[in-house]
Amino acid sequence: MxxxxxxxxxxxxxxxxxxxxxxxxxxxxxxxxxxxxxxxxxxxxxxxxxxxxxxxxxxxxxxxxxxxxxxxxxxxxxxxxxxxxxxxxxxxxxxxxxxxxxxxxxxxxxxxQSLPTQEPSxxxxxxxxxxxxxxxxxxxxxxxxxxxxxxxxxxxxxxxxxxxxxxxxxxxxxxxxxxxxxxxxxxxxxxxxxxxxxxxxxxxxxxxxxxxxxxPEFKTPYPKFSSDKEGWSILIQTQQLLVSATQYITDLDKALSSRTNLDPVFQEMQRLDAWARFILARVDQLPTLAREPDRSDYSEIITAKSIRAMSRIKLSSARIKIHRFRAFSNIPIFIKKHCDLAVAYTDESNSHTDGNAVVAQAETEDPSCACSSLKPFQDSSAVESSFQPSNSNADSSATQRPFSLNFPYSCQHSTSVCYQAAIVISKMFESLPIPHPLQKPYQQQLNRRILPRTMPSFACCLMQSSYAMLMLFYKARVGVGFFSGPDEKDTESSLAEHISELRYGLRRTITAASNYSQAFEALNGMRDEIRGAYETAFPEDFMGEGDAAAVSGG
Incomplete structure (x- = not known):
């Protein structure tokens, strides 16, 4: 034992x-x-x-x-x-x-009738x-x-x-x-x-x-990390935000499908965005010591850092969910159902959604609808309209009927939030510790293989991050000025820099999924879906199985 x-x-x-x-x-x-x-x-x-x-x-x-x-x-x-x-x-x-x-x-x-101090039976x-x-x-x-x-x-x-x-x-x-x-x-x-x-x-x-x-009946104090007094409370709060953001996606989809009044949904969007920014401020602060750690706390220091990284992943995933529809109109990319993402239709001859089809779909959208079009954003207070499905066979959540919308955030703002959050997720997965069990001297010489991380209960965040980065790439590819300010214009070099950031961010997510899938078979589908979409977006940068396992130790 x-x-x-x-x-x-x-x-x-x-x-x-x-x-x-x-x-x-x-x-x-x-x-x-x-x-x-x-x-x-x-x-x-x-x-x-x-x-x-x-x-x-x-x-x-x-x-x-x-x-x-x-x-x-x-x-x-x-x-x-x-x-x-x-x-x-x-x-x-x-x-x-x-x-x-x-x-x-x-x-x-x-x-x-037992007392709390008694030994269990x-x-x-x-x-x-x-x-x-x-x-x-x-x-x-x-x-x-x-x-x-x-x-x-x-x-x-x-x-x-x-x-x-x-x-x-x-x-x-x-x-x-x-x-x-x-x-x-x-x-x-x-x-x-x-x-x-x-x-x-x-x-x-x-x-x-x-x-x-x-x-109010949940009164139990949070656990403790000596090296991070707020670590547990931040983790639980990001979990609460993420489940609330997931419910927001469901409510928005239902409201769009039924053409009901969207004002309550948009008010919830604003509430969730404010909540996310509040948690972000907490996460960005340096951890507070509950007490001075001693040598026996070393392993818990690593655990506390890991919990902080998980909190950043969950917070960023929630931010993408809050702004995803405004930024990308839920245009589907992946061909299988993953989490709450819409499913794209492809004919049997194609293994993954063609990036050109995504761009072509966006270009046929109503140009006045800045959040669904991949054309440059035009700042306007006019009511937006006309959300067209990508295909009659697409997932129902991607099918939007034309009616008036008045989002509380501009498409540019939401796209910027998704960009920042997606990159953070890819970096935080890379920062999660890799198992390094103590080994005997002869084992150290034999075993040089990178071990898999375990317990990927939050793997859906990988899909959220990958979806956002792929959509951002397609926006950048058609020259959309979503990375600069409203009165600025992206230069060729700045767009190239952002595309490079997205490329390496996607490689990090593939690496993370590949590391997990060494042990957990159900993550093979996520890994292959992200890799296939990546290879479609960057055919010149094909990433083989061995490459994925080797990048960044994981």
Whole structure:
């Protein structure tokens, strides 16, 4: 169990800190060698050398099993991928069964009469010294929720796991836990990560949130980072903004389709934009120390920086959602459904939407409609009109009926916001730490492969960033002056500079997606979609598989 806990901190904690800080120094990472050759067992029932008793240890094992073995000569080969998939799914299934067994055991006890300071009745040692055993099934569900999303692409199970976790957390009163003891930090992290995961399901599914994000019953203090006093509160607030921006996209689409009064929607746009700028000011401030960090806090300093980067990613993604329609009129580029982005139609002979078709579509739009046209923006207070679908077979969210609109922001302003936010997302994904487990000297010589990041619960932000950068490229290609002020004109050199920035930003997103997809199969589609659109936009800059994995270490 000690080895799995150590591996949790090496591979998971920096992106998904459900447990308190380490209580013991890092150990060398010692992944278990394959117990049998690939062909020695059916892929759906691999031989298990050891089965942990903790549902959390099993759920963590499901994630760890997806990481390529450092001594596998062909980690991306079909047989290696199938083998990892089989082990991961076996661990995930066992974790779910063990969590059910824990709930059955707890329900048979008079837990309602227990005092908070009593030891749990579950007859098992703790996975973490400062995390009560009765929280392990809850935390296992959070890990499994991300597993279902990132590995299996099963959004229904993702939502189901998070919903179960929320019910358990509130049943244990974790949402209003005010007791201060040795396990307080564990309970705070358990509650707020449960909240985070439940809200994430609404973001990914573009579905209404079934809880009040500011429910007065959510009283539990935020967890703590000694190196960043505001880190957790900023993460939760960006998550709240992102789910609100996702709902705004849905409301705008419905209002456009039904031709209802858009004034309330535009008021919400202004509210969300002000909220985003408020959080941006907080994120840009230097972190405040809760106390002077000591040597034992080193790993948590990395985690705190990672959480800040994740907050910037989510904040920037929310800003794109708030301004995306105004800037790009929801013109579709991607050919498969990803998150809340519209789907483009292509004939079977083309693998990706042709960039020229995007430009041609925009050029046929009503020239007076600055937000849907890729022609130079003309500052005017006149009411805009005529949003035409890109194709009769396009996704319904891209089909706009002509009627009066009066956005509170100019197309130029919204485009500028999307440009800044998209570049930030690409840079922040690149800045997320790469796992560097402690290794024995001989392993350091053998294993030079870049390891994958894990827990990509916010992968949709990659798609938001890529969509915005591709649309910005097409605007720039037809000479649109959206990067300069209203009374200025982009020079040839400045446009070239912006296009170069967009090119490298897209390469960073492909690199991030490629890194994640080493372990998580459901992200292959995102990676291939972005790469295909990139190759269409920049055919002279073809980016092969090896290139994507090599850029910027990830």
């Amino acid at each position: 000690e080895g799995r806990l150590n591996a949790y901190y090496d591979f998971i904690h920096n992106y998904f800190p459900i447990l308190p800080p380490r209580v013991s120094p890092p150990l060398p990472d010692e992944p278990i060698d394959n117990p049998a050759p690939y062909a020695a067992f059916p892929p759906k029932s691999p031989a298990m050398l050891y089965v942990p008793q903790s549902p959390l240890s099993l759920a963590v094992s499901a994630i760890l099993a997806l990481i390529p073995h450092p001594e596998d000569p062909e980690p991306l080969s079909e047989k290696s991928v199938i083998q990892r998939r089989a082990y991961a799914h076996t661990f995930a299934t066992l974790a779910s069964l063990k969590a059910e067994a824990d709930w059955d055991f707890e329900s048979s006890c008079e837990l309602s 579950i007859p098992r040692g703790r996975f973490h010294d400062h995390t009560p055993v009765e929280l392990e099934s809850l935390l296992a569900l959070l890990v499994l929720s991300v597993y279902e999303y990132a590995q299996r692409g099963n959004l229904l199970k993702m939502k189901s796991r998070a919903g179960q976790a929320l019910s358990i957390a509130m049943g244990k009163s974790l949402n209003r836990w005010m007791v201060e003891d040795g396990d307080s930090e564990a309970r705070r992290r358990a509650w707020w990560m449960t909240y985070y995961c439940f809200v994430q399901c609404s973001i990914v599914n573009s579905s209404p949130l079934t809880i009040n994000i500011n429910d």
